Amino acid sequence: MRFAHVSDLHLGKRLGSYTLIEDQRYILSQIADIASAEKCDGILIAGDIYDKSAPSAEAVKLFGEFLTKLRRNKLSVYIISGNHDSPERIDYGREILADADIHICACYEGSGAVHTVSDEYGELDICSVPFIKPSFVRGYCPDKEIKTYTDMMSAVIEQSGIDRNRRCIMMCHQFITGAITCDSEYISVGTLDNIGSEVFEGFDYVALGHIHSPQNIGKNIRYCGTPLKYSASEISHKKSVTIVDIREKGDTVINTIPLVPMRDVMELRGEYNELMERSYYEKLDTDGFYFITLTDDTDIPNVMQKLRTVYHNIVQLSFDNKRTQTISEVTGAVHTDSKTPFELVSELFKEQNGDDMTDEQTEYIKGLIDSIWGNNL
Helix, strand or coil, rough: CEEEEEEEECCEEEEECECCCCHHHHHHHHHHHHHHHHCCCEEECCCECCCCEEEEHHHHHHHHHHHHHHCCCCCCCCCCCCCCCHHHHCCHHHHHHHCCEEEEEECCCCCCCEEEEEEEEEEEEEECCCCCCHHHHCCCCCCCCCHHHHHHHHHHHHCCCCCCCCEEEEEEEEEEEECCCCCCCCCCCCCCCCCHHHCCCCCEEEECCCCCEEEECCCEEEEECCCCCCCCCCCCCCCEEEEEECCCCCCEEECCCCEECCCCCCEEECHHHHHHCCCHHHHCCCCCCEEEEECCCCCCCHHHHHCCCCCCCEEEEEEECCCHHHHCCCCCCCCCHHHCCCCCCHHHHHHHCCCCCCCHHHHHHHHHHHHHHHCCC
16 A cells, blocks of 8 residues: 655745745645656645644635545545644535545544555555644543653554554654754644654554654654745755555555755855856746845845845845844943043944944044034033
């Protein structure tokens, strides 16, 4: 049995001030095509379908288009809700969608949803568990002491009645101990929401969502990551679709197929004149999304407007120069009575900028002081 594994679509998300709907439409179409070309039997969508619990109409429409294409390609679809999703909204139409081979587990009702499928190797159980917290589970397990997230997941698996001597898959949207996080994720303070990977022992594959960086957590436990880059901390990521083959019990093969975005997310660093040289930017996709750091020590008027004549989608512009590198603590001048206003201004300027004023700046400050104090100095 072969599955595609994706998660954290975050449909409707913006990157800075830019909408990503068309980028997401492009990448979802690519995912559907890959799943079809790889002859997958089904697709596991491990939560965070939407970026907000009340998604926009265009985000909902886009997900509908995606599901339609998947079913036209004859893929079985398995969906769970994530922490960004509204469980009740994701759950809408669950019963009738099940008749179309789209299986949704969005609202926790005491156990995971278990679906059994068959192939030449026999039956395979797929256990789907939406994003949950210990408080969701305690009421269903009054005889169990559930203090931690690990206790919670252990109880949920037991309640689901999964026989781990059979071939079985788990799909959930949680934080597993050891995962590497990114800036675009919400993670609880400390390690309160950590789940120990040992609770998944015996599963042939664990399809995880929640973490945006693709990574394995032990054998056959995997975060597939987001299909697009959603923050500067993801710039180096290689986004992909995870393809999982479940053969005989204990025989699992995991591969990845790269995803190519419509517009990539990149970062640039250097002086303004360097970045605006044609020989520099003509090698780049200037329609991509950019995080730019300028290292010029002098101010450049209307710099964002000028940069956007070349780099059309600047998500963030920051500066790294003498001024920003100097961490100054202004505590008040010492022995100010013996210093002239010009000397005080000169010292403050050097403290904040790391250099003396130019001749032009010196003349301007002296003229300003003279116009204020005149002959009273």
